Amino acid sequence: MICWALWTHRNKVVWENQRWIARHVLKIAGSTLEQWGEVQHLRLQTFPTLRSHLQIPTRWMKPSNEWLKINVDAAVFSELRSIGIGCVLRNSVGEFISAMAVPIPLNLTPKEAEIMGVREALSWLKQMQMTKVLVEMDSQVVFNALNRTTPASSPFAMLVKDCQNLANSMPNIIFTFAKRSANNVAHTVARATLSMSDQTVWHFQAPAFLFPSLTQDLIDI
Numbered sequence: 001m002i003c004w005a006l007w008t009h010r011n012k013v014v015w016e017n018q019r020w021i022a023r024h025v026l027k028i029a030g031s032t033l034e035q036w037g038e039v040q041h042l043r044l045q046t047f048p049t050l051r052s053h054l055q056i057p058t059r060w061m062k063p064s065n066e067w068l069k070i071n072v073d074a075a076v077f078s079e080l081r082s083i084g085i086g087c088v089l090r091n092s093v094g095e096f097i098s099a100m101a102v103p104i105p106l107n108l109t110p111k112e113a114e115i116m117g118v119r120e121a122l123s124w125l126k127q128m129q130m131t132k133v134l135v136e137m138d139s140q141v142v143f144n145a146l147n148r149t150t151p152a153s154s155p156f157a158m159l160v161k162d163c164q165n166l167a168n169s170m171p172n173i174i175f176t177f178a179k180r181s182a183n184n185v186a187h188t189v190a191r192a193t194l195s196m197s198d199q200t201v202w203h204f205q206a207p208a209f210l211f212p213s214l215t216q217d218l219i220d221i
Contacts, residue, residue, distance in 0.1 A: 057178040060185070060217040065092050067172075069134040072121040073186035074113035077194060081107035084196075085117040086189025087124060088210070089133075094218050096206045099185075100124055103193040114139040115159040117190070118146070122166040122173070132172040136183065143177040185213045 063069040068091055075084040085102040102120050118137060125133055137143055145160045146167075152158040167173040180187065192209055206214055 057182045059220040060094075060178075060182045062090070062094050062221055063092050063134050067092055067132045067134060068097065068130060069136055069176075070121050070125065071136045071183050071186035072117045073138060073183055073190045074110075074117040075187070075190040075193065076108065076110055076113050078107075080194075081105070083108050083113040083116065084190045084193025085113075085120050086186045086191070086193070087117070087121045088185040088189060088214075089125075089130075094221055096210075096214060097204065098128075099189055099202045099206060099210065101189050101193045101196055101200045103196050103198070109156075111139065111141050112156050112159065114142045115145070115156060115163060118142060118163050118175075119159055119166065122163055122170075125173070126166060126170055131170060133170075134174050134176050135167075136176045136178055138178055138180045138183040138187075140177060143175060146175045185210060185217060188213045 060071070068089060070087055070089045072085070072087045075086070077083065082103065082105045085100075085104065087100045087102075089097040089099070091097055100120070104116065106116075108116065114137065118135065121135060125135075142160075145156070146163055150157050150160060152161045167175070188210055192207075
């Protein structure tokens with residue numbers, strides 16, 4: 001954190017001609033460390049399974065009170081050179097709020113499709129001005145990439161950076177990882193895009209094809 005504060009001070013000197021005294025640099029480092037600690041505590045309180053890789057959810061788990069959870073998944077249709085993205089938003093008692101299906105005519109790799117799905121989900125959340133949301137995915141590769149700093153040296157890395165910037169522009173957005181069995185609702189919506197030509201959104205009333213998956217998640221809670 002001290003190195004980060006020194007780098008910030010260096011940028012202030014170079015770009016804004018501002019100089020900090022040593023005490024201020026240490027204060028900034030301490031404040032940043034405290035904020036980082038609060039975020040880690042929030043992650044563990046909101047999603048306890050982050051404590052251990054042995055506790056990765058295999059069934060859907062509702063978020064804490066006052067929080068929402070959006071499940072996101074992508075389906076790759078190689079033969080059609082396209083992908084489909086599915087997002088499902090629910091509250092802390094498992095009630096359906098919204099879902100979005102997005103067919104995209106792009107020939108992407110699975111990990112590129114998955115990170116594209118996360119970006120679509122985050123853009124949608126920002127458009128709806130949502131806060132306190134867990135963004136849950138079943139791609140370990142994408143989840144790991146979102147939780148580290150990587151140079152934007154590839155299309156995938158640039159999409160990761162876009163997602164990180166979007167998440168940082170909204171209050172209380174946390175990325176979480178779960179097994180495919182816990183993400184079936186989003187997978188179902190993503191597959192349904194195969195018969196769609198345009199983006200489709202449902203608010204408060206889920207589409208009929210999603211009822212079985214939503215019901216199973218409620219039973220498993």
